Amino acid sequence: MSYTTTTVESDDGMHSSIHNESPAVDNFGNGCRSRGRGSVLKKGPWTSNEDGILIDYVKKHGEGNWNAVQKHTSLARCGKSCRLRWANHLRPNLKKGAFSQEEEQLIVEMHAKMGNKWAQMAEHLPGRTDNEIKNYWNTRIKRRQRAGLPLYPPEIHVEDLQWSEEYTKSTITRVDRRRHQDFLQLGNSKTNVLFDDLNFASSLFPGASDLSDLVSCNMLGTGASSSLYESYMPPILPSPKQLRESGSRFPVCSSNIKHEFQSPEHFQNTAPQRNPRSCSISPCDVDHPPYGNQHSTDMMISDSHTFMDGMLSTSKPSFGAVKLELPSFQYSESSAFDQWKTTPSPPHSDLLDSVDAYIQSPPPLEIEDSDCFSSCDTGLLDMLLHEAKIKTSAKHSMLMSSPKKSFGSTTYTTDATQNIPRQINSGEFEYSQKSLARSEIPFSTQFSAGGLSSAFAGTVVKTEELDQVWEPKSLDITRPDVLLASSWLDQGCFGIVRDSSNMSDALALLLGSDDTGNSYVTVGSSSAGQAPRGVGSCSWTNMPPVWSL
DNA sequence: AACTACTTCAACCGCACGTAC
DNA sequence: CGTACGTGCGGTTGAAGTAGT
Numbered sequence: 001m002s003y004t005t006t007t008v009e010s011d012d013g014m015h016s017s018i019h020n021e022s023p024a025v026d027n028f029g030n031g032c033r034s035r036g037r038g039s040v041l042k043k044g045p046w047t048s049n050e051d052g053i054l055i056d057y058v059k060k061h062g063e064g065n066w067n068a069v070q071k072h073t074s075l076a077r078c079g080k081s082c083r084l085r086w087a088n089h090l091r092p093n094l095k096k097g098a099f100s101q102e103e104e105q106l107i108v109e110m111h112a113k114m115g116n117k118w119a120q121m122a123e124h125l126p127g128r129t130d131n132e133i134k135n136y137w138n139t140r141i142k143r144r145q146r147a148g149l150p151l152y153p154p155e156i157h158v159e160d161l162q163w164s165e166e167y168t169k170s171t172i173t174r175v176d177r178r179r180h181q182d183f184l185q186l187g188n189s190k191t192n193v194l195f196d197d198l199n200f201a202s203s204l205f206p207g208a209s210d211l212s213d214l215v216s217c218n219m220l221g222t223g224a225s226s227s228l229y230e231s232y233m234p235p236i237l238p239s240p241k242q243l244r245e246s247g248s249r250f251p252v253c254s255s256n257i258k259h260e261f262q263s264p265e266h267f268q269n270t271a272p273q274r275n276p277r278s279c280s281i282s283p284c285d286v287d288h289p290p291y292g293n294q295h296s297t298d299m300m301i302s303d304s305h306t307f308m309d310g311m312l313s314t315s316k317p318s319f320g321a322v323k324l325e326l327p328s329f330q331y332s333e334s335s336a337f338d339q340w341k342t343t344p345s346p347p348h349s350d351l352l353d354s355v356d357a358y359i360q361s362p363p364p365l366e367i368e369d370s371d372c373f374s375s376c377d378t379g380l381l382d383m384l385l386h387e388a389k390i391k392t393s394a395k396h397s398m399l400m401s402s403p404k405k406s407f408g409s410t411t412y413t414t415d416a417t418q419n420i421p422r423q424i425n426s427g428e429f430e431y432s433q434k435s436l437a438r439s440e441i442p443f444s445t446q447f448s449a450g451g452l453s454s455a456f457a458g459t460v461v462k463t464e465e466l467d468q469v470w471e472p473k474s475l476d477i478t479r480p481d482v483l484l485a486s487s488w489l490d491q492g493c494f495g496i497v498r499d500s501s502n503m504s505d506a507l508a509l510l511l512g513s514d515d516t517g518n519s520y521v522t523v524g525s526s527s528a529g530q531a532p533r534g535v536g537s538c539s540w541t542n543m544p545p546v547w548s549l
Numbered sequence: 550a551a552c553t554a555c556t557t558c559a560a561c562c563g564c565a566c567g568t569a570c
Numbered sequence: 571c572g573t574a575c576g577t578g579c580g581g582t583t584g585a586a587g588t589a590g591t
Contacts, residue, residue, distance in 0.1 A: 045559070045585090067576065079576070084560070087578095119579060134580070135558055142556085 042076045046085050050075055054082055055090055063091075088129045095127025099136055107133055108140075112152050 042050075053075045061068070063086065066079030075082065088094075099107070103125055110121045116137075118130035125133065144151055 043561075065576080080562090080578090081560075083577075088559075116580065130579075131559075138581095139557070 040076060041070070041078045041081075043081070046077075046089070050077065051085070051090055054086060057082075058086060058090075084131075088131050093127050094129070099128075099132075103128065104136070107136060108152065111137060 046054075053073050054069065054077075057069050057073050057075070061072070066083040066086075069075055069079060069082045070077060077085070106125065107121060110117075110124060114120055116134070118134040118137075121133050122128050122130040141151065
């Protein structure tokens with residue numbers, strides 16, 4: 001390994017590096033030039049000798065004051081390098097080796113909550129470093145991207161809908177950390193109420209916060225600009241290897257389509273014995289997706305809703321000036337973290353199930369505009385509304401303990417919408433719009449990412465169209481939206497669609513009328529009474545090649 | 550055995566924050 | 571208040587290792 005670098009001191013004291021091709025063998029004459037001392041700092045891998053020097057130093061002087069290491073020892077390393085070496089490799093009680101399943105699961109859950117807050121995660125993983133966690137996560141992203149799996153298990157996502165509006169505000173636009181911390185320290189006031197949504201104790205309809213949450217969620221979800229996430233729906237042609245495997249990983253594309261649309265009974269029989277939490281998050285499912293050895297129910301996009309999570313941006317600048325720091329549902333309030341951490345199994349598996357069902361409700365059948373651009377804009381709003389309904393219906397189904405049907409891994413409430421809150425304040429959507437505006441992200445940009453618009457755009461659903469559109473036989477399996485929607489088929493969406501009573505309830509849910517009869521969707525650009533668009537009215541030109549195969 | 554593709558992970562880089570002066 | 575410095579964090583890079591052909 002050659003890390004030989006010539007560094008040029010910059011104005012801010014940092015050293016820019018010019019890599020040489022000559023081998024570096026403790027070449028102190030060709031490294032970083034220390035600030036003010038004129039000595040040369042070494043870069044690259046640490047030797048055991050250097051490690052020993054650093055260890056000795058820390059033993060004598062303790063951690064911190066890393067720049068003094070160079071001054072007080074013969075170590076020709078900059079302070080940053082020393083700190084990194086100590087923190088990641090030399091400090092005691094470091095746990096080396098692969099992550100355990102428990103650790104992996106915890107990381108997934110923490111990332112759902114925190115986003116790329118590696119250091120915070122590391123605090124909850126004794127002996128692990130932020131760098132380790134970060135590397136693990138990046139590797140995991142790549143693996144799941146290849147496998148076409150959602151970044152988070154659905155259960156994770158559902159749980160993660162319980163995040164704070166305030167927190168989101170503070171992270172949508174990159175606020176300074178001080179303010180962020182101030183917010184987190186609000187403590188027992190509003191934040192805790194918001195974070196305590198899991199209790200769902202209130203029968204009030206918190207639509208405003210839901211909407212804003214969802215708005216932010218999707219804003220963040222569009223932060224697909226991150227180099228790691230933007231390719232979650234692969235922007236590149238699959239490798240020959242991937243193509244060979246595509247038959248299993250993208251079963252709907254295969255010629256054996258009839259095997260992919262199987263009866264609910266099939267799913268019931270073949271679905272893994274799924275504990276909503278433990279199974280979905282089990283490392284063997286989440287992090288080690290075997291290409292050809294996976295149950296159909298766990299295959300590829302488990303649901304489009306969750307799929308979007310894979311596109312969550314974390315910190316890379318987005319298309320505009322906005323830097324999206326965290327995934328949609330992140331909050332780092334420690335108390336909230338501790339709360340869920342201590343309850344590894346979700347206390348609301350029923351809730352999760354029911355939410356699954358609604359997540360898997362039909363994709364748009366009707367969108368106002370004909371051109372993709374506008375429909376994408378519309379679709380975002382509709383998607384947000386749709387997600388809001390999902391969330392709120394889940395809460396109410398929780399409260400009412402509705403009877404459920406189960407198809408395979410998915411349970412849905414048969415009378416969920418009877419519990420659906422109809423009370424939606426007129427101002428809530430305005431709030432949502434404000435949130436959208438606040439995000440400063442072009443809607444079209446957001447929506448074009450990964451073809452999500454196809455999965456979510458539009459909430460106006462005509463009952464009579466549903467059976468027609470969503471009969472498996474009428475699916476155009478070449479289309480990405482169908483591919484996305486196929487995840488519902490996987491998870492029993494037909495149970496909803498085919499049940500007319502459920503369907504009407506679902507319609508009510510989706511339309512979300514308020515007391516005055518005002519349709520939810522009419523506030524947005526999408527409206528009822530327009531010509532039906534069908535499933536494929538959105539352009540697929542933005543779809544990554546793999547979907548166009 | 551040689552080559553290629555892919556994965557892992559240690560280390561670097563730039564930025565931002567806190568603090569001292 | 572502004573500046574310099576120390577520190578921490580998150581993103582990225584690239585060499586080493588591994589698997590596949």
